[in-house]
Amino acid sequence: MATTYKVLVAGCSYAGLSASVHLLDQCDTMSSPISVEITIVDERDGFYHLIGSPLALADSKFAEKAWVEFKDIKALQRPNVTFVQGSVNNVDCFNKTATILERETQKTRTETYDYFVTATGLRRPWPVVPQAATRKEYLEQANKHIDSVYSNTAPVLVVGGGAVGIEMAAELKHVKPDLRVILAHSRSQLMSAEPIPDSARECVLDAVVRGGVEVLLNHRLKSQTPVTTPAGAPAQQVEFENGHTMLASEVIFAVSKSIPSTTFLPVDALSEDGYVNILPSLQFQPFPSGGETAPTTSITRRHFAVGDVINWSGIKRCGAAMHTGKFAGLNMYHLMLEDVTGKAPELFELDPIPPMIAIAVGGEAVAYGPEGMSHGPQIMRSYFEEDLGFRICWDHMRLGEVKA
Structure with missing residues (x-):
């Protein structure tokens, strides 16, 4: 031509x-x-x-696999x-x-x-999305984050009960079952900002709790203060607006616009x-x-x-x-x-496009769409497999195929 x-x-x-x-x-x-x-x-x-x-x-x-x-x-x-x-x-x-x-x-x-x-x-923002521009920088950032989360005996606090916060808390608990993970949300229901029915929100909450994550609803973060644990490890003294306080090894923010x-x-x-x-x-x-x-x-x-x-x-x-x-x-x-x-x-x-969403919650998933709601380990396998959908997306776009 x-x-x-x-x-x-x-x-x-x-x-x-x-x-x-x-x-x-x-x-x-x-x-x-x-x-x-x-x-x-x-x-x-x-x-x-x-x-x-x-x-x-x-x-x-998995961090090695997620960036190509x-x-x-x-x-x-x-x-x-x-x-x-x-x-x-x-x-x-x-x-x-x-x-x-x-x-x-x-x-x-x-x-x-x-x-x-x-x-x-x-x-x-971080940690919802890595801020690195290169794979090398990203792996350094991710591994540093992972080491800091797992190197302390105090619980990890994830702030924000939207889809990102739920999945972050669930994956931490799923990967390291002996880690105490707490998810705090300022509203009375998880996923309060999404246009989904209350039944779907309740199903997600049940799945999060079954996965071993502790959930604090109606908990809006007020302040956090760096402290040192009796064992000499760095931590955060956290206070919520309702007066509840706790010690956290890491505070992971999953709240952002x-x-x-x-x-x-x-x-x-x-x-x-x-x-x-x-x-x-x-x-x-x-x-x-x-x-x-x-x-x-x-x-x-x-x-x-x-x-x-x-x-x-x-x-x-x-x-x-x-x-x-x-x-x-x-x-x-x-x-x-x-x-x-x-x-x-x-x-x-x-x-x-009608409201539809799938949430990975450790070993199971919750899906909601025009056809209704479904949940369980089989939904996790269908929507996400073992790598939170990496292979599904990669093969769907045929990124591994050599073009003429």
């Missing part, structure tokens, strides 16, 4: 990987091949299995795919250019593109909370052009957003992220094919 389409993907977690892999699969078809060059920009040097964080920060062996450097993802080792470790600082949707800050050189460069994919996800990583985009493309306003096709919604009233439909149709950054219904999950990435990859291909053949594309459109 005379035309080679340049695609710039910002972010390389579940959604960015899925978009890239599905676009390449379509462009490689023998019946309607498309020449494409993909540049993937990410702050890390590899793919981190985010939903495996609770296990990665409890088990050093981009050079080891076989599906993307091809001459028309380039990885850049850095961040996108600015996107000019009208001129289709992006400013990239490279991590190694700390220099900026301008990249032109034909299609742009925003897959930068949400900003989450996730912030969309979208400051590099035009403000007109974003919701008040910073999420990208999209059409069901995952394309940007049209927005005013430089103060003009005419919507920039012809411009925004070349810009896609996928994964956790989209302003869409449903609980943020890796399954939804991979699904949106797939649709974006397929739709970009069909738009490219339209340029070549003149045939109007039939774009895949995202349906409203």
